[in-house]
Amino acid sequence: MATSRTNSDAVVQVDLEATVRRSSRNVLTPTRFxxxxxxxxxxxxxxxxxxxxxxxxxxxxxxxxxxxxxxxxxxxxxxxxxxxxxxxxxxxxxxxxxxxxxxxxxxxxxxxxEELKQVTRPKLSKRRLMRLQAAVEKGVPVRKSLRLQSLTLPPKPRETQICGLSHKRPPGPLLMKPVNMEDEAKLPSQLLELFSEVSTEDRKELSLTEYCSALKNMKTTEDREVIVVNKRLVCAAFHPCTSSLLMATGNTFGNSHESIHSLKFKHCLLCVSVHPLQKQYFAVTENKRVNIYDSRYLKEKKSKTVSQLHGHSLSIHGAYFSPRTGNRVLTSCMDDYIRIYDTSAMTKKAPLLTSIRHKLQTASYRTRVSAVWDPKQEDCFVVGSTSKRHIVKVFHESGKLLHSFVDRDNVTSVLYVTAFHPTRNALLGGNASGQLHVFSD
Incomplete structure (x- = not known):
């Protein structure tokens, strides 16, 4: 019997060794329970x-x-x-x-x-939290670790308040690059000195009586007429210098851009106006509606508007913020109405304050007539008229007519483009032929 058991044990041992010699991937080791x-x-x-x-x-x-x-x-x-x-x-x-x-x-x-497992941050008890809160209320300095005390944080960026600042031209002379002169030609030195002049005068607003009397003293003569461009004139403005009257004009070829923002609109844009204090806001005329956008949140498509100006039935070709505060927007529409909106609160739908009936329709090949603010007077604006060729009118924002500039001898055409001087009693008017007329005291 002992012999037979030994043989059986030997047979079992041989089978196990043969199993172990096989690849361990295909054979599972037996599990004992x-x-x-x-x-x-x-x-x-x-x-x-x-x-x-x-x-x-x-x-x-x-x-x-x-x-x-x-x-x-x-x-x-x-x-x-x-x-x-x-x-x-x-x-x-x-x-x-x-x-x-x-x-x-x-x-x-x-x-x-192992050390990290042993180090556990204990939770603060309610009593500890109450002590810390009481210390903060009493003004007792809270204890900090040496590691936190040794850290030096960078200073916070200085915040700029745009609303309370007045816009000023950057110091120093600006470069003048003539584009319609020969290579060897140079601009006169007197013109460069005049252009680099900085105006420090800040004229205060006048009462309506004083303002109307100042308008009555402004006249035009033959020596205040000049042809400045050989194409159709579309825009003009005064330089703020006070020693002489320096004007800049633009024709259909276009004055160069200061900044570019790429936007896609369904209709062409006829006017863009920037807020005088909050420079991030700008008004855009889009067909029959005026939209106000924020330049910080512009998108190439479907940019959200800050405010909208409704109520126009035809195309709008002028929308301008009031010059000092930006609390008003003045619009000119082809439906022969001048409208004034309240934009002091920048609501989603700006309320309409005033609507003035005035002849503004022109042919498609003519320069559009637009009402513009007087930069010296927050609540007054000037506009030309297509019904009468030699008349320029000044209105109050309430709709009251303050003064009409009439000169049948010197002005014989429609003055489509108008602009007031920012500090002096001077007004320019330009016709479609590129001719300027200046009214001053």
């Missing part, structure tokens, strides 16, 4: 007792410890030569694990991990 009353009791407890948050933390920690032990054991097996019957791929994998384990040990990673 051992039953006991204690194990059954533990399994029953796990099924009936709900797991708490602490139990989950213990399970996760045990899982992490088990994984670390597996890695260490695999490394030990690899170093001790316990890799009989493994393929070349698994041998190479164990060698990589061994090298990684040595590298992590050399940089003390496991030690740092």
């Amino acid at each position: 051992q039953y006991s009353a204690e194990i059954a009791t533990d399994i029953k407890k796990k099924r009936t007792t709900p797991t708490t948050h602490n139990d989950k933390k213990r399970q996760n920690s045990r899982k992490d410890i088990k994984e670390e032990d597996d890695v260490k054991n695999s490394a030990v097996e690899c170093t001790s030569g316990g890799h009989a019957g493994l393929s070349s791929y698994e041998l190479e994998r164990l060698e990589n694990i061994k090298q990684n384990q040595a590298f992590l040990s050399s940089i003390n990673l496991f030690q740092a991990t």
